[in-house]
Amino acid sequence: MPKRVDHDQRRRHIAGALLRIAEQRGLQHASMREVAAEAEVSVRLVQYYFHTKDELLLAALGYLGEELGARVARRLENLGSPPPPRDVIHATLTAVLPTDAESVRLTRTYAAFYSLVLAEPQLTRHGAPQPDLLERFLANQLRAAQQTGVAHADLDPDLTASGLLALTNGLGSSVLGGQRDAEAALRVLTYHLDRLFVAEPPAAS
Amino acid sequence: MPKRVDHDQRRRHIAGALLRIAEQRGLQHASMREVAAEAEVSVRLVQYYFHTKDELLLAALGYLGEELGARVARRLENLGSPPPPRDVIHATLTAVLPTDAESVRLTRTYAAFYSLVLAEPQLTRHGAPQPDLLERFLANQLRAAQQTGVAHADLDPDLTASGLLALTNGLGSSVLGGQRDAEAALRVLTYHLDRLFVAEPPAAS
DNA sequence: GCTTTCATGGTACGACCGTACCATCAAGAG
């Protein structure tokens, strides 16, 4: 046997190069040659680890999803234990709002893939269950907040959770598009979050 | 002089072909040759009316903006006079939410341009003042609704208007992405709209 | 009636694309 190589590491390295190009210059410039140059490997090697360009794109999108999930998880771990639902919701939403360098990078890269998967849905035939999952998570946090009395009781948790996620995505788009800066977006998000929770939470029992 | 031709009409015809391709197959497939074929003209003619591809893209984006503005205006005209602010807001937001065939077409086409202008901002150096304008319009409608007592008085009109627009854009993205159908999006939007207005408006004075 | 000029067609050029093909090197198996 010749030298064995960690395929997963190589694939992540190359896919990372594609994600960097996608974020900085858009997927239009993510050709096999450009990706190879960015990863500092030969084009042949890109072909070797990803037999076709579609496979490379799909894998890169998967890694990107992993990165975003890891960011959300990391931010949730940094909260106290048990974390107040309001902090959980705030941390989750600001994790996907382009406010710092990492979230700008992630959301910009996602945006680069957005119109591609719109135009070629066969790339991701396994329907992404991610967003639905996040919505359910947020709705459950809202329900918990209602039961402890910190969130208004008359809220519909499902509709509110859907709205919060859509609001955050819309704000993120406007930030990336330059129509608003991150602080303004955060102000809008915080304002709407404030309206869901009671001003004076009941004294701890 | 030889036969004169209405340049504006020819440009709209060709740009319309590009917009059709962008909506149906994405801007990746909007090459000069494909646009010419879709418009049923020669490639030379596309070059003649748009000296470069960037000029074609930019003009098409402008025409698309015109179309969307016309749709919003048309829907606003169909309201009674004077139209209640709540109806104005609802009509404006549902105009940009992909609920019927026309709005799906418009938002899909916009989405196709989105990542392009993110990647190549020099395409639109004249910063689009459109969204800010729409936000101000919505904020003013909210203020009017507050003064007549149909909207809650403690709302911040600017932050609320920004939120409504971002919410609608986020909902639109999820509809186009297939994570939600149009009815579900409309349900979320209506729910949030309902929360802004008082349940029982004061009797007309 | 010639000549200018707008509108249009066809095509060629250089660049880049994704991918297939043909090699070579090196390390473990026998």
Place this chain on the structure above:
DNA sequence: CTCTTGATGGTACGGTCGTACCATGAAAGC
């Protein structure tokens, strides 16, 4: 030691891209 095989490099092929170039009708001005 040889042979198999995983990892890698280089390159060529067919295709499409945006654009430049060279044409040709046809209508209006003189």
